[in-house]
Amino acid sequence: MAHEHSHDGHDHAEVDEEHWAEYLAEFEKAGEICKKAKEKMLTVAKPGVKLIDLAEGIEAHILELGGKPAFPVNLSANNRAAHYTPAADDATVISEKDLLKIDFGVHLDGCIVDNSVTVDFSGENGKLVEAAKEALANALGMMKAGVNTADVGKVIEETVKKRGFKPIENLCGHSIMPWQLHAGVEVPNVGNHGGVPLEEGMVYAVEPFVSTGEGRVKDDPDFCEIYSLSEPKSVRLPASRKVLDLVIEEYQTLPFARRWLQEVPMLSMALSDLQRQGVLHGYNLLREAPGTLISQAETSVIIEEDGVKVLV
Numbered sequence: 001m002a003h004e005h006s007h008d009g010h011d012h013a014e015v016d017e018e019h020w021a022e023y024l025a026e027f028e029k030a031g032e033i034c035k036k037a038k039e040k041m042l043t044v045a046k047p048g049v050k051l052i053d054l055a056e057g058i059e060a061h062i063l064e065l066g067g068k069p070a071f072p073v074n075l076s077a078n079n080r081a082a083h084y085t086p087a088a089d090d091a092t093v094i095s096e097k098d099l100l101k102i103d104f105g106v107h108l109d110g111c112i113v114d115n116s117v118t119v120d121f122s123g124e125n126g127k128l129v130e131a132a133k134e135a136l137a138n139a140l141g142m143m144k145a146g147v148n149t150a151d152v153g154k155v156i157e158e159t160v161k162k163r164g165f166k167p168i169e170n171l172c173g174h175s176i177m178p179w180q181l182h183a184g185v186e187v188p189n190v191g192n193h194g195g196v197p198l199e200e201g202m203v204y205a206v207e208p209f210v211s212t213g214e215g216r217v218k219d220d221p222d223f224c225e226i227y228s229l230s231e232p233k234s235v236r237l238p239a240s241r242k243v244l245d246l247v248i249e250e251y252q253t254l255p256f257a258r259r260w261l262q263e264v265p266m267l268s269m270a271l272s273d274l275q276r277q278g279v280l281h282g283y284n285l286l287r288e289a290p291g292t293l294i295s296q297a298e299t300s301v302i303i304e305e306d307g308v309k310v311l312v
Contacts, residue, residue: 001071001103001114001255002082002207002286003174003182020201023178024302026111027203031300031311033067034106034113038312047096047121051075052086054094062106070105070112071181072226072257077101079292081168081209081217083283085225088259097122101296107254110179114205115312116298125293128210131163132297135208140301143198143206143308150195153188156208166215168294171286173206176300179253198303203311205300213292223285227271228255230281239266240273255283
């Protein structure tokens, strides 16, 4: 799931070195589940299918395979870049003209893999889809322990621009730690960025976004269906307490969908209250101007001494 570029530091979450080999084995197992879910998903995503059915179908399939969704399935079409997960009553169906980014993740005990594919239902946007895939392949081809993240961004940017498109500069990949989807290190999609060296044995999601527009996304203040726990604290309203307890128990720090909690009474009020108090973080839809098209390609990798191990 896309991470908005921020200007704060690159504090890497603490590594539990004693258990790290066990964690990496779990990351790899999550990757195997993710691959199977991806195969199934590509047979199901078709024009006429409701977005809510596709999202819930992928999430259910992940559970059937023995994993858990690491975050709500993102189904961002056309000028939408990220963070569109359908609401429970969303009636939108996939159109024959849609360029749909399907971004989902799997976790096992908090060990997360993150991936996405772009499906071009019209068949008219092959160059845009290929640009994201090629940028991802070129990035993975140069990544290894010690390579600077800024140099990865530079390769992505050069690949995309050579194809006549723009990388989205304020979205980036990210380091991943157990229970932390965005664990402090950014993998940028452009080169003008003071990077840090990639660390051997660490997990990163790499996700070039390629745009026919200006290459910057904006928040849509009117659309937010995804949240995550930001800072647990005691809250007064019973509805807010109920939501907070549920989130801590079920999702911990991982993103969740409003529709996953739809049985909870007074849910909208509780979510607003928890967001206002800084307990929850809301992920607004990120988009470019209408008429723009955006493609995305993403996988997760473990950094090795002389390359990467691709997990999905």
